[in-house]
Amino acid sequence: MVKLSKTGWNNVIIFAVMGFILVINLTNKKIFSVDENLNNEQEIALIGPQNIILTLSINDIVAIERIGRTWRATPANISRQALDQMMMSWQQSMGEAMAQAPEVDRQFSLEVKLDIAGQEQPLALNFYATEQQLLIFNQTTKQWLVMPIAMYGQLFPQEIFAG
Incomplete structure (x- = not known):
């Protein structure tokens, strides 16, 4: 030793x-x-896992707000479980950045406003669905993202627009 x-x-x-x-x-x-x-x-990341969504508004027709750890939709057309899955999709969605702006018909967009905890201004997004892909324009960062068209059904379930 x-x-x-x-x-x-x-x-x-x-x-x-x-x-x-x-x-x-x-x-x-x-x-x-x-x-x-x-x-x-x-x-x-569309929203980012570290950001907390407080409210989500779609075309000023549908409003979803956080109530503690659960969600409430107005009008209440969607089940609690489907609403939880929808909001989880919003939290976890990722898109690929586009090098140049695509040609889209701006009258067929869904305008989404998200109030994020700790941010003064709401996050404003425009969604355009084509046959092959879902295009997203982030008005805050002036950036275009692209996602598979299958994400449209997860971010905007049909039940949310029923009624």
């Missing part, structure tokens, strides 16, 4: 722990950084 003083052993332990932390950080960066960089370059 190597004879070291108490200070010497303390230095050995400190360097061993620092080496172990360095190994963990390097492997963590190799495992997670590639996937995160790819996703950050291609996809942008």
